[in-house]
Amino acid sequence: MSDDPVKTDRRTFLDMVIFGGLAAWGTAMAVPTVAYLWPARSGSGKAASVSAGPAKDFAVGTAKMLQAEGKPVIVIRVSEELFRAFSPICSHLGCLVKWEAETRTIVCPCHAGIFDLEGKNVSGPPPRPLPPYSVAVVEGEVVVKL
Amino acid sequence: MSVTRNLVTFVRRWLGERLPMDDIEHFVAKQAGKPLPPHVSWFHTFGSLSLFLLGNQIVTGILLMVYYRPTPERAYESVHFISTKAAFGWFIRGLHAWGSTLMIIMLLLHVARTFLMAAYKKPRELTWVIGVLLFGAVVTFGFTGYLLPWTQVSYWGTTIGTEVAGSVPLVGPFAKRLLLGGDAVSGETLSRFYVVHVIVLPWVVVFLTAVHIVLMRTQGLATMDPVGKEVIPEGKSVIPFWPHHVLKEMVVFSVFLAIMATMVILLPQELGAKADPLVTPAAIKPEWYILPGYQFLKYFPKMLGLAVSTIPPLLVLLLPFLDRNPERRARKRPVCITVGVMAMAATVLLGIAGHFSERSVRIFGRAYQFDHFGIPHRSPEAAR
The missing domain is CATH 1.10.287 (Helix Hairpins)
Structure with missing residues (x-):
């Protein structure tokens, strides 16, 4: 192996500088492109709340599906005093669950996943419970905090 | 006749003063006369049928774009308009919808034929690799086009498909958000899928197809001889590419188009219900090829x-x-x-x-x- 230093002439050096500059430009332009394609955050960013209507019109053992801030919400009247609200997006593959009054369970119609009244996954493929939302009756109105 | 002959002579002379016409004519003649191995049969038309279907998808896709509107409010209505009001709209849409399914079937048959005849072996490894990438691009074509009518089945089928993509470790959630343009399938997703379906993928598929064809023409069709012992086809048993094989492909195209038209008429692609982001239909499934x-x-x-x-x-x-x-x-x-x-x-x-x-x-x-x-x-x- 020779110990002679590798000689770089002026033209080769300039070629390398130009190629390096082009590569740097390409990388620099990729940043705004990816940032542009990255989805902008939806909603106001503040904690929002949504009404599920008057409590007196909400029969025991029934459910309502709402949409707020672009997100779906399922509200269930479990008993006279108790309401529960969840994100109805199934933790398996993103289908929307529905309330089954007969069995008092929350069921995913896509792959027969079953959740209990606390949103816990009890049967089928869903790997996680449904994320809960806090729900309260404020001046006769059922209000879900997102 | 003499007017036509004079015009051809004029155009040829005009082009010859500007382009190396002799070289171009020599290249075209060499390609057209390239002999094919004697085992080339009707099974060798699956590839060209896929190309024919790509042409069908491009032409019918451009026609559909005239009336289609890629927004959640108007997508379903515009497809409904194409199917019920636009003259022959049902036919154009049927050709596009059936064409996508048939294209995937033809590609699968083409891959199976290439596998069974071992046409992927040296020196055609790169042709195979490009072909597999092409198949992936065509499946992505189908997946992005599936959402565009904005029906219940397409909406929830896409939800499941993107959830599967999102469950890939590390990059999955990032890829899913980028694909969806948010947390769930929405108008943002429709815009993104539309752009990918009508701009990005056509270029990708046309480019890959061009490379695939150039490689295939350069290396010629594989014979059934072992690797390294391939005998270049010659003599009376070979089939010339032009006109014999090309005409055989034209016969297949004609029969295939007739079958496709019959399918469009007898097995129409129903539109179904409009997408409802608050109601998931029971037992939703992705498309058959997924x-x-x-x-x-x-x-x-x-x-x-x-x-x-x-x-x-x-x-x-x-x-x-x-x-x-x-x-x-x-x-x-x-x-x-x-x-x-x-x-x-x-x-x-x-x-x-x-x-x-x-x-x-x-x-x-x-x-x-x-x-x-x-x-x-x-x-x-x-x-x-």
Whole structure:
């Protein structure tokens, strides 16, 4: 192996500088492109709340599906005093669950996943419970905090 | 006649003063006269049929774009308008919808023919790799186009498809958000899928197809001789590309177009209900060509399943580098053919299991409930 230093002439050096500059430009332009394609955050960013209507019109053992801030919400009247609200997006593959009054369970119609009244996954493929939302009756109105 | 002859002579002279016409004519004549091996048969038309279908998709796609509106408020209505009001709109849409399904079928047949005749071996490894990438691009074409009519089935099928993509470790959530343009399928997703479907993928597919064809024309069609012992076809037994093979392809195109038109008329693609983001229909399934992969994932825990599911496509992509046997005739490659045929059978079985899973089906008068894994159980309730 020779110990002679590798000689770089002026033209080769300039070629390398130009190629390096082009590569740097390409990388620099990729940043705004990816940032542009990255989805902008939806909603106001503040904690929002949504009404599920008057409590007196909400029969025991029934459910309502709402949409707020672009997100779906399922509200269930479990008993006279108790309401529960969840994100109805199934933790398996993103289908929307529905309330089954007969069995008092929350069921995913896509792959027969079953959740209990606390949103816990009890049967089928869903790997996680449904994320809960806090729900309260404020001046006769059922209000879900997102 | 003399006017035409004079015009041709004028145009040829005019072009000849500006372009190397002799070289171009020599190149075209060489390509047209290229001899094909004697084993070339009707099975060799699957590739050109796929090309014909790509042309069909481009032409009908451009026509559909005239009336289609890619917004959640108008997408369904515009497709409905195309199907019911625009003159021959139902026919154009039917050709596009059936064309996408048939294109994937033709590509699968083309891949199967290439595998069985070992046409992927040296020196055609790169042609195979480009072909597999092309198949992936065409499946992505189907997936992005599926959402565009904004129906219940397309909306929720896309939701499931993007959830599967999102469950890939590390990059999955990032890729899913980028694909969806948010947290769920919405107008943002429709815009993104539309842009990818009508701008990005056509360029990708046309580019890959061009490279695939250039490689195929440069290297010629594979003979059935072992690797390194290929004899260039010559003599009376060879088939000239022009006119014999080209005319054979034209016959196939004509028959195929007639079959397609019949399918469009007798088996119309129903539009179904408009997408409702608050109601998921029961037992929603992805498109048939995604079903085997989708069903395969059910048998493994999520992370393991996604790791395992990357192996079959990788094996297919790298097949020319894994199969070192120089023989091309099927009976001289028993191991490769057995594994390949078993893999094809497994794919079909997975697709069938995926189709029937989570459904009640009556077989010979008895009701069966197919569970999540596609295993049938006697269903006394459904039997009543």
